[in-house]
Amino acid sequence: MKYISTRGQAPALGFEDVLLTGLAADGGLYVPELLPRFTLEEIRSWRGLPYSELAFNVMFPFVEGAIPADDFRAMLKETYADFAHPAVAPLIQIGSNEWVMELFRGPTLAFKDFALQLLGRLLDYVLEKRQQHVVILGATSGDTGSAAIEGCRRCKHVDIFILHPHQRVSEVQRRQMTTVPGDNIHNLAVRGNFDDCQQMVKASFGDQSFLDGKAQLVAVNSINWARIMAQIVYYFHAALSLGGPDRSLAFSVPTGNFGDIFAGYLAREMGLPIEQLVIATNRNDILHRFMSGNRYEKHQLEHTLSPSMDIMISSNFERLLFDLYGRNGAAVADLFARFQQGPVSIDDYRWAQARKLFDSYAVDDEATCATIAEVFSEAEYLLDPHTAIGVKAAQACRRDASIPMVTLATAHPAKFPDAVEKAGVEARPALPLHLADLFEREERYQVLDNDITAVQQFIAKHWKFA
Template identity: 40%
Template sequence: MQYVSTRADASAASHSLQQFSDILLGGLAPDGGLYLPVEYPQVSGEELNKWRHMSYADLAVEILKKFAGDIPEADLRALAHKTYTADVYRNVREGEKAADITPLRVLDETEGKQLVLQSLSNGPTLAFKDMAMQLLGNLFEYALAKQDAQLNIFGATSGDTGSAAEYAMRGKKGIKVFMLSPHKKMSAFQTAQMFSLQDPNIFNIAVEGVFDDCQDMVKAVSNDLEFKARHKIGTVNSINWARVVAQVVYYFRGYLAATRNNEQKVSFTVPSGNFGNICAGHIARQMGLPIDKLIVATNENDVLDEFFRTGVYRVRKSAETYHTSSPSMDISKASNFERFVFDLVKGDGKRVRELFKKVETEGGFDLSGAPGSDGDEFKLVANYGFKSGKSTHADRVQTIRDVADDYGIVIDTHTADGIKVAKEYMEPGVPMIVLETALAAKFNETILEALGQDAERPAGFENIEALPQRFEVMPADVSKMKAYIAANTGL
């Protein structure tokens, strides 16, 4: 399997192809694009049948080896079985089995319509990001050991990526983590989960701004190729291809667990801000997984919902980005969206460069086909199965109450956004699987508002907010950020 940048010229693409191991430790391609395979590997019905009763770890191997053919299968198997264990993914709800890794729960079956919740938050930091990040930590350590090298991870988080990355990388040989987060814009639990880590290889930086400011700095540093090389900078944000591949696995797992045969289709609803999680679903669909609809659920920061309704991609400025009760989706620049646009424009890297140059200079682009627009590719979106919807704080609170009353479980605010939107698109005969974002304990402020009581906390997290915290507050200044990284990498 070979990879190309989303911004590569067709004439130069054949000269810039990379292997999985070449791009594993990095983020952006040198031209500022994102890596994608030259073509998506296809999955046959025979393979789906074979995979139906596999363990999660074995399923992960089957999918990973399609994308990482330059890593010996025996090594992939060892890494997957080290990662996907009941001990690592042990924070299950009552009635769920940790060995299932991503257990499914049927919430409702009415008039032939089935609403299903796929639990993805049983890992160490109680968020779906653990599903990929735990594997990434083991992959990074494996690759660095082979090269006798070190890596300085520079990332940004709106809440869950940071803690998932830090818990996956803490104590890993040859790895340091520099994680940016928007100052005072995460939940108290999320903040404590990150900032209470005292490991010497973990550096938390609270940026005076919003998530998009953090993400912009990560991209600016990644685009400084000399600085990136000298300080051995890599990333764990979803611009990292390996992380997206790891997320593809649970779409296959969800489908296989919810169906009895390959003629059955399912739909997925995914709470989304940065388009990374649902991008993995898009890739699974392109590989041949029988997905009917991929539904993007946003909060008040509805950039993606606006695009999938109108064809207009309009990035909001920092001052226009809302701070909401589902803060992990408080994003107005969806980094992974470029991967979908690359497919939408039929792999035309020059076209992708032009469109995202407009994002930088004019704040967006218009593919609606209306007079004066930038193109008419929006007419092709239906071919990829995408739909969308948005949810507000009032919607979240009501959905949390309804799910607690009707189904007897407590969901987090982002999953509430997902369920609210999912119900708008349910159809008879097509199971609707909502991907869980996190456990409710991470957003207790809203749970308390909705239910009048605290969310249950897994063992070990009872008093996390009281732990000592270690972090730096810094402005959204790239030069100062580079100086901080340089002073702490030892390079």
Template identity: 40%
Template sequence: MQYVSTRANGATASQSPQQFSDILLGGLAPDGGLYLPTEYPQVTGAELDAWRKLPYADLAFEILKKFATDIPEADLKALAHKTYTADVYRNARAGESAADITPLRVLEEGNGKKLVLQALSNGPTLAFKDMAMQLLGNLFEYALAKKDAQLNIFGATSGDTGSAAEYAMRGKKGIKVFMLSPHKKMSAFQTAQMFSLQDPNIFNIAVEGVFDDCQDMVKAVSNDLPFKAKQKIGTVNSINWARVVAQVVYYFRGYLAATTSNDEKVSFTVPSGNFGNICAGHIARMMGLPIDKLVVATNENDVLDEFFRTGVYRTRKSAETYHTSSPSMDISKASNFERFIFDLVGRDSERTRALFTKVDTHGGFDLSGYPGGDGDEFHKVKEYGFKSGKSTHEDRLATIRDVADDYGIVIDTHTADGIKVAKENLEPGVTMIVLETALAAKFNETILEALGHDAERPAGFENIEALPQRFVVMPADVDKMKDYIASNTGL
């Protein structure tokens, strides 16, 4: 299995294709694009049948080995089994089995329609990001040990990526983590979960701005190739290909657990701001998983919903980005979206480069087919099964109340966005699976507003906000950020 950049052309062809291990520790390709396999591996019906009863770790191995063909299978299997254990994913709700890793819960069934919630938040930071990040930490440590090398991870978070990365990388030999987050724009729980870490290899940086300012700095540093090489910069954001691959696994798991034969189809509704989570679903579908629809659920920052309704991709400036009660989706530039557009335009790298250059210079592009637009590919979106919807704060509150009343569980704000949009897209004969984003405890302020009482917390998280916090506050200044990184890497 080899990989190419979404922006590869004649001038950069010498940099492609590459193998999995070559791109594991990085983020953006040297030409500014994102890596994708030269072709998606295909899964047969016989394989799906054989995988139905596999434990999660074995299923992860079967899928990962299709992408990481340059890693010895025995090593890859050991890494999967080290990662996906009941001890790591121990925060299951009452009635769920930690050994299932991503247990399903049927919320409602009737009139041929079925709504299912797939739990993805049983890991150490109570968010779906743990599903990939725990594997990434083990993969990074494995690869660095092979080379006796050092890696300085530079990433950005709107809430959950940061803590998942830090918990996965804390204490890992040869790894330091520099994590940006928007100052005072995460929930109190999310903030404490990151900033309370005292490990010497963890550096938390609160940026005076919004998430997109943080993400822009990560991209700027990644595009400074001499600095990136000297400071040994890597990334764990969803632009990292290995993280996307790890997320592909739970789509297969959800499908196999919700069906009894390969003749059945399911749809997935995915709360999404950065397009990384649902991009993994797109890849699973391209591999042959019988997915009917992939439904993007956004909050008030509805850049993705606007595109899938109209064909217009229009990013917002920082001042136009809303600070909402589902803050992990307060994103107006979907960094993984380029991977889907690459497929949508027929894997034309020159076209992809031109479109995303226009994003940088003019704030977006228009594929609706109307005169004056940038193309007419929007009609092809249906071929890939995408639909979308939007949820607001009032929708969120109502959904949290309804789910608590009707199903007896308390969901987080992002999952509420997903359930609200999923109900609008239920179809007879097709099971709808909503991917859980996080446990409700991470967004207690809104749970208290919706239900009048606090969300239940797993053991060990009772007083996390009271712990001492260690972080620095910095402006959204790339040069100052580079100086801070360089002064702390020891290189």
């Protein structure tokens, strides 16, 4: 399997190099040169498989030639054995043909565990083979940071630096990052927003000279292909649990960076019958404004009750645009060059093509709280604010009530107790036992100005071989 850049000017790479590279040299994102495609008969044969075996069937084509089948199968079995439910991603019915898929049963209570617990093991495997030390650099709007730290903290060949926007993540999210001990773990609270953090990460990958050639940066954000690859699996899992592939499904996905819903698009391209994908956003609604009006335009970022989606520039959207432009990297590069200067639109026929599959809906804080209260009242099921946005968007955009609608439950409600309290729900969510003492643990993090030089100097000074 070879991987190519969405901007067409970087060399094609194998899986190992893509895992360690992050952004392509031309500023693009890596995608498979050719997607594997499964027949309905193949997909049907996977019914009843344990989650790790389903994951092997879906993902092995992406790593074949880089990781032997037995090693990859063992890695997956170990990854998903750590999840707190035997189904790994259980489905809960909350209404008529309306479901949520709980993606928060991993160690850090968020969907990012599905990819990042695997990513740590992939890195360990590749870096041990190469006897190479790397610096992980990532930005988080809340959940990626803790999942990356948990997934990679035992890797002996990495130092981890995670940027988060200072005072713009929930307290539980912050403490999940900052209370993990380890000399190779560094949490940086940046006086800015998530997009500021993300931009610093992208710029640092583009020019790594601040490390003096002594180390390589590795991405844990969803620009890393391994993140997307692992998220494809649970779309197959949901379909097989609800009658697929002999019936189509619809999915509503709370998303800010477009990675999680792009994985659903890829599942469909790989042969899974998916009728509809709903992009669920909060007030930071750049994706909704594009899908509803063909206008991709930056607005001022707003702080909301769903902070993991407080993102204005959706990095993975470029991967979809690459397909909409017939995989023409030069056209994508030109589009994003124009986007730096102001709003952009795409050709009407390309936009219409996207609208055949995608719908979108933006939900404000008031409607988020109302949805949490309504679902708890009707189904005695407690949603976190991000999942509530997904449920509300699913209800607003549903095309066919006969098709199962699955909302991806992206986080445990205990991560956002203030939002649950604001919704007027009396059942304040408790943290699971393994995190019961979270508020008693010592925190370690550094507050830095919104200045890339200060961030890069900190990294250069504190990584293992500095």
